[in-house]
Amino acid sequence: MPKNRPTYVELGYSDDFGLTALAAQLCSPDRPAVDLTADLPAALAVAARLADASDGEEAVELGEDARRLLDGPLPDEVLHTVWLAAVGRAFDPAGHGMDIRTWLRAVSDLATDRLRQNRRSYVPPPVHPVRDEGLCGEIVAEIRGLAAELTGAAGLPDLVPALRQVVGLNDADVGFRLFLRALKASSVRVSKERYDRFLGLGERLGYPVAVVRDGLAVDWPPIDTARRETEWDFGFSQLAGNAHQDWSPDRARREISRVADADEPGQSPGTAAALLLEDALRLSRSPLSDGTITTLWAAVSGAALRVDGRGWLRLVADVCEERLREIAPAYTPVVPPAVTEPADAVLREVRETALAVADQAVSPSWRPIPAAEAMAALEQVVQQVDPDLGLRLFMVLLRVLSVPVTPGQYERYRALGDRFGYGAYHVDGVEHLVR
Template sequence: MPQERSAYVELGYSGDFGLSGLTEQLCSPDRLAVDLPAALAVAAGLADGSDGEEAVELGEDARRLLDGPLSEEVLHTVWLAAAGRIFSPAGHGMDTRTWLRAISDLATDRLRQNKRSYVPPPVQPVRDEDLCREVVAEIRGLAADLTGASALPDLVPGLEQVVTLADADVGFRLFLRALKAYSVRVSKERYDRFLRLGERLGYPVAVVREGLDVDWPPIDTTHRDTSWDFGLSQLAGNAHQDWRADMARREVHRVADADEPGQSPGTAAALLLEDALRLLHSPLSDDTITTLWVAVSDAALRIDGRDWLRLVADVCEERLREVAPAYTPVVQPARTELADTVLLEVRETALAVADKAVSPHWQPLPAVDAMAVLEQVVGRVDPDLGFRLFLRVLRLLSVRVRRGQYERYEAIGERFEYGEYHVNEIEQLVQ
């Protein structure tokens, strides 16, 4: 993050915070309007969060705006837009500077509950020239849409002044809040740029994504848009021996609902559904599929394999109906040209794990049986899915991997177009 300030994600934030977090709470769907006592109560509740830690960002944001050479007109316009007109200090006989000072004082009083001698430190505005230039460019790129939606003709120049004269961090977050408050649609390309700016500023992803109206492209499972594992192999990686039948649906939801920041809503469910359907409709026997799930999940939830896959498919279809009702599930053609390459790796490892077992201390499954079912997946179903599940079994068996092997795995991952950290998850096994 610019200027040696701690990244907000490192401070434990998972959502919006500070003044932009306050405007988000004020814009709650169950509020039509907010009076001054209610607005102060919302601010006090935010400051009390995390034992007062959020009061630090709330007070800091207010002081960064107060310390800048911003006019009352600019402060009022930007605040009004970010708060979606839900609360206007002017409507309660208070100018915006007085309102911001009240927020700063409230935050300071909360912090003094833990340390009576607390004095707010000097503000640390973000004024990196390149960053400011990029944020201003994004504001100008949406100037017409934002002005039209908000009916505030001075909003765009006001936001620019906040960014360039006060603080690029607060300015960018208040810009995002205004976009969300007035439901301004942004392209996927612009959204990706927002994510990169947020990453530079140390934001949690939710600060950008949550509530933003993005023109998402249709789900395409050939473009996974993830740096990590996905689909059934990711679900297997989340499994553990404490899984219970009454928790199974919830555990599948955790993967099906967990779209990556750059993925169209429902992509995670579509990828998992494709894996499940591929195996459900495969020529593998029921016993083979059951053994496969035991092998890749460390013996979690020993049930009939096809029944399990039907449950997985049901959860994924439920998620897709909710967030991507126009999506039609497809099973892409298998990448069979890589079958022999993957089979060689599976067979080489099978020779080295003859004395090992999956879940060795509880209903062990011999590693040779695990490798045999993986061979069937690679050769008869899909080398891509088979390779991903193979990587999972390597981790379960703690197989030592030579550097040359690992480099071959990386090459296979590149040909399957995996994300940069996918194969990297087994790097700790390299000798």
């Protein structure tokens, strides 16, 4: 992104936008049942609906994308080729006696007209193409790496050199998004390693993750809960951390689904559900008493939802298994042996905090749970179930009780997180407690 311009994420975008969002809508199987190859007004109507989205904010990027391509040095045949690839040939302006530049000007004018509804004097600002040499080189390398697959799938012999020209001579931003759209429209599969590189390029360009991820065919590796690929919390501790006072029994399944369905961008589909299921199975199959599990959940959830502990675990497992049957039917849940080597270190941290909160309670104003009972249940998780899960639930309980944390404690928590392979921001959830 230009240095003085906010990223697309900062601008509020969560999905694709601009000309590539238009291309996606024009070739979507969910579009209205109309033959776009024979109906120019229908194609313009799709563009108008996009320009009207978010009170006209989408019109800004739509118009700028079109002007970036129009203002560049690219020949008409290059623009025509990349447009056909991006839209999966669902709409070819040449079929209406309209050359590609006339089509792009029509899109730009439509976007400008939409913006003038709110500000009659609106004049489109000068475009600011992204021409970072290093970034362009990396995108071109990715295009070359998929040249054979993309050319064959799209059926456009000149597509790869055309995309390279858009990126190298005109604009890395629009060029990369058109490349991604061409891959999606032609159903070209990419490796997980390449997909990860695409995410990195998208992050540098300020894209929301959906611009890369949504609709892209990725050769995902099998789910492996030892390979978490998340920078944040996960599993049962994430579910507890999401709990709030508005939770109710009739919404419980929906709240569990939100965690089970929330795969991180780099995770194989179903990983979030597999991680949550593994935690639930560890606890439900453990020697902990029903009362201990019930107390544990009530404490780490901040008493948001008081339920029978093992009954709650059965519901969690049911939701996760349903999600896995849908998204990863080949996955067989396995609960590997816990990593017990750091258990003593985790136990020391839990016991040190237990002394400091002995006179406190979770939910002190309504059916309080003595902190001593909560910490005792946590000790049992560390000793009898899994110190990794115990540490994660400990981080949640620190937040529930608002326990002050010394800089030394915080650094020890981070070191323990590193030993368990936590992501960069996992332990940062208690950083605000450091005194």
